[in-house]
Amino acid sequence: MSTNVLSTPAATGFGGVVQEYLWNFENQQLRVVYETLGKGSPLLLLPAFSSVSTRLEMGELARLLAPNFQVVAVDWPGFGESSRPSLNYQPEIYQQFLEDFVKAVFNIPITVVAAGHAASYVLQLAVKQPATFSRILLLAPTWRGPLPTMGASQQIAGFVRELVRSPILGQALYKLNTTPSFLSFMYRRHVFTDAAKITPSFIEKKWHTTQQPGARFASAAFVTGNLDAVREQSDFLELVKSLTVPLMVVIGESSPPKSREEMNALVALPGVRSVVIPGSLGLHEEYPAVVLEGVQDFLFSR
Secondary structure (H helix, E strand, O other), rough: EEEEEOOHHHOOOOOOOEEEEEEOOOOOEEEEEEEEEEEEEEEEEEEOOOOOOHHHHHHHHHHHHOEEEEEEEEOOOOOOOOOOOOOOHHHHHHHHHHHHHHHHHHOOOEEEEEOOHHHHHHHHHHHHOOOOOOEEEEEEEOOOOHHHHHHOOOHHHHHHHHHHHHOOHHHHHHOOOOOHHHHHHEEEEEHHHOOHHHOOHEEEEEEEHHOOOOOOOOHHHHHHOOOOOOOOOHHHHHHHHHHHHHHHEEEOOOHHHHHHHHHHHHHOOOOOEEEOOOOOHHHHHHHHHHHHHHHHHHOOOO
C-alpha cells in the first residue's frame, strides 16, 4: 500500500493537495483519492454514502476547519474519484478500508467527522480500536439504506441490486434514477432545505459524479441496504454505548421523520452531546458554517 501526490487540476478538489492511496483488497488494487488541506492536528472527513457521494460535499467544511486542523477528506472506494470496480460491495469492504486507510495515513489518534452512513463504520472501528480516534462527530447519522427504510424486504432489495448490476438493463435503470430531474427531486425531498441552492449548475456537477464508469455498483449496494453495517437499531445504539471516545451528533431539524427518530434515539443515550441546526441529511454541505458554529466547542476543547 502506498500514497502518491496527484497532479489533479484544482477544479476537481477544494484547494488542498490531492493524493491517491493504493489499497489492496482481496488481491485487487483499488485507487482511493483523498485531499489534504491545512495544518494542525489531524481531522478526517468522511462523506455520506449516496449516488452522488464525493469528498467535495465536505469541501466548504474542510476550508472552514483548515485554519485549525490538517483536514483529510476521502472518496470512499466505489464513489467519487476513487476506483469503481464491479465488486459485490458490502460492509466488510468498508470496514477493512477505513481501518487500513487510517493506519496508513495517520500515526496519532485523530478527530473524525462522519456524515450519514459513514457513522456505523466509524463507531465500529472506535469500539474495535479505541485509540484510533480522539473524538467523533457524526453529521445527520444514518445506518439503514433507502430501500430498507421504505420497508422493502431483503429479498426485494437484493433483486433490485442484482437488476441494477446487470449489464444492459441495469445501466438503463441506473441512468433513469440519476437523471438531473430525479437528482433535483431527491435533493428537494430530503437532502437540502433551501431550494434556491439546488441550481442547475449544482445538479449538473452531481449528475456528472453519477455518470462515471462503474458508478452504479456501489450506489446500488447503498440504496438497497447492502452497505448497512448494522441491521437493527439496537445494534447501532449498542455501538454507541460501548464507546470510550467523546461523541457529538448534529441533527438537521428538517430530517425525514424515520431518520429523525433514529437520531433522537441516539442522542438520548447518556454521554452523547448533540445540537439541532437547520437542514436535513445534507446539512454538512448546505450549512457548513452553521455546523462549525454548533460544534466548535466540542472540536476545539482539549
